[in-house]
Amino acid sequence: MTEQRPVPYWRLSGFYLIYFAALGSIIPYWSIYLQSIGFSAADIGLLVAILLGTKIFSPNIWSWISEKNRQPVVMIRLASFLSVLAFSGIFLGNGFWWIATIMLLFSFFWNATLPQFEAVTLFHLKEDSHRYSLIRIWGSVGFIAIVVVIGEGLEHYSIAHLPALILVLLAAIWVVSLVVPPPPLESIQKESRFWLPIAKSPQILAFFIVCFLIQASHGPYYVFYTISLDQQGYSGGATGMLWALAVVAEVLLFVVMHRLLKKYSLRFILLTGLCLTALRWFLIAYGSDSLAILLLAQLLHAASFGSNHAVAIHFLHRHFKGQNQLKGQALYGAVSFGLGGVIGSLYSGYLWDVGGAETIYLIAALISLLALFIGWKWVEIESGK
Structure with missing residues (x-):
C-alpha cells in the first residue's frame, strides 16, 4: 500500500503567489514602460502580441519534453531559470528588434511554467482536486498586492525601475520552484492511451472551443478597459479600484469553489459562468456611464x-489522466490564453477605431453567447458532487 504523502500546500501556494505577482507587474504596466522609452502604440501592440503569441506553442513544446522525462518539476525549474536569464537581456539594449527578441525568448520559457505547474499541483492533490482553488487563490492575492504596490510606487519612483522589479520576481519564481517537491512518481505514470485521440473527441474539441471563445471575449477588457474608463471621465483612482475589485471577486470565488464543486456539477457551473460572462460584457457596453453598473460588472469577473x-482545470484533470495531464494543460493554455488572447486583442484593436467601446464589448458578449451555446449543446460533464 502506497504511503499517503501530505500536500505541500504552502510551497505550491508560494509559487502561485509570486508567479502572478510577476504577471501583475507585466500585464498592467509593461506597456507604460515601453511607452516611456519611446515606442509607438503600434510597436507596443506588436511587442505585447509576441508575449501572448508564444503561449500557443511554448507550453506544448515544454510539456512534450516533460512527458518524455517524467520530471515536470525539473522542467519547471529549468524554464524558470532560463526565463530569468532571457529577461536579463532587457538591460542590454532598448531598440525595437532587441526588445522583441528578448520578449520572444523570455516568454517562450516563462509561458511554459504555469501549465506544467498546474498539472504538478493536481498530481499532488490526487483525489482532493476540489482543494485546487484554495491553492490557486494565492495567485490572485499576489496579483492584487503587486498592482497596488506598483501603482503607489509610481507616485514616488520612475517606471524605469519596472524591469528590475520584474527580474527580481522572476528570480523569486525560480527559487520557489527549487523547494517544490516532485509529485509521487506513480501519480504521473504514462497513460496507456495516446493523448491525441482524447483531444480529438467531439466533447473535448467542443470544450477547447469554449475555452478559446471565453478568452477571445476578454480581449476588449484586457486591452481597452482602462482606456474606455478614461474616456468616460473616471479618475485613475476609480480605475484602479475597479481593477482591484474584479480580482477580489475572483479571490472570493476561489475560496468557496471547492464547496460549489461538491454541490453542483461542472456543467452547471460552466453554463452559469458563461451566462454571467455575456451579462458582464453587455453591462460594460451599455452601462459604463454608471459606476454602480461597472461595480456589478467587475464583480462578475468571478464568473467570467x-x-x-x-472548471477548465477540473475538466482537464478528469479527461487527461496521468502524464497526459501535462499535454492537456499545455493545450488549454495554447488554445485559450494563447490563441484566444491574441485573437481577442486583434479584433478589439481593429474594431475600437471603427465603433469604440460599445461595439467591441457587444462583440465580446455575442462571443460569450456562442460559447454558451456550444457548451450547452456539446459539452457534457459528469456531476462534480
Whole structure:
C-alpha cells in the first residue's frame, strides 16, 4: 500500500503567489514602460502580441519534453531559470528588434511554467482536486498586492525601475520552484492511451472551443478597459479600484469553489459562468456611464474568469489522466490564453477605431453567447458532487 504523502500546500501556494505577482507587474504596466522609452502604440501592440503569441506553442513544446522525462518539476525549474536569464537581456539594449527578441525568448520559457505547474499541483492533490482553488487563490492575492504596490510606487519612483522589479520576481519564481517537491512518481505514470485521440473527441474539441471563445471575449477588457474608463471621465483612482475589485471577486470565488464543486456539477457551473460572462460584457457596453453598473460588472469577473478557469482545470484533470495531464494543460493554455488572447486583442484593436467601446464589448458578449451555446449543446460533464 502506497504511503499517503501530505500536500505541500504552502510551497505550491508560494509559487502561485509570486508567479502572478510577476504577471501583475507585466500585464498592467509593461506597456507604460515601453511607452516611456519611446515606442509607438503600434510597436507596443506588436511587442505585447509576441508575449501572448508564444503561449500557443511554448507550453506544448515544454510539456512534450516533460512527458518524455517524467520530471515536470525539473522542467519547471529549468524554464524558470532560463526565463530569468532571457529577461536579463532587457538591460542590454532598448531598440525595437532587441526588445522583441528578448520578449520572444523570455516568454517562450516563462509561458511554459504555469501549465506544467498546474498539472504538478493536481498530481499532488490526487483525489482532493476540489482543494485546487484554495491553492490557486494565492495567485490572485499576489496579483492584487503587486498592482497596488506598483501603482503607489509610481507616485514616488520612475517606471524605469519596472524591469528590475520584474527580474527580481522572476528570480523569486525560480527559487520557489527549487523547494517544490516532485509529485509521487506513480501519480504521473504514462497513460496507456495516446493523448491525441482524447483531444480529438467531439466533447473535448467542443470544450477547447469554449475555452478559446471565453478568452477571445476578454480581449476588449484586457486591452481597452482602462482606456474606455478614461474616456468616460473616471479618475485613475476609480480605475484602479475597479481593477482591484474584479480580482477580489475572483479571490472570493476561489475560496468557496471547492464547496460549489461538491454541490453542483461542472456543467452547471460552466453554463452559469458563461451566462454571467455575456451579462458582464453587455453591462460594460451599455452601462459604463454608471459606476454602480461597472461595480456589478467587475464583480462578475468571478464568473467570467474565476469559475470558468476552475472548471477548465477540473475538466482537464478528469479527461487527461496521468502524464497526459501535462499535454492537456499545455493545450488549454495554447488554445485559450494563447490563441484566444491574441485573437481577442486583434479584433478589439481593429474594431475600437471603427465603433469604440460599445461595439467591441457587444462583440465580446455575442462571443460569450456562442460559447454558451456550444457548451450547452456539446459539452457534457459528469456531476462534480
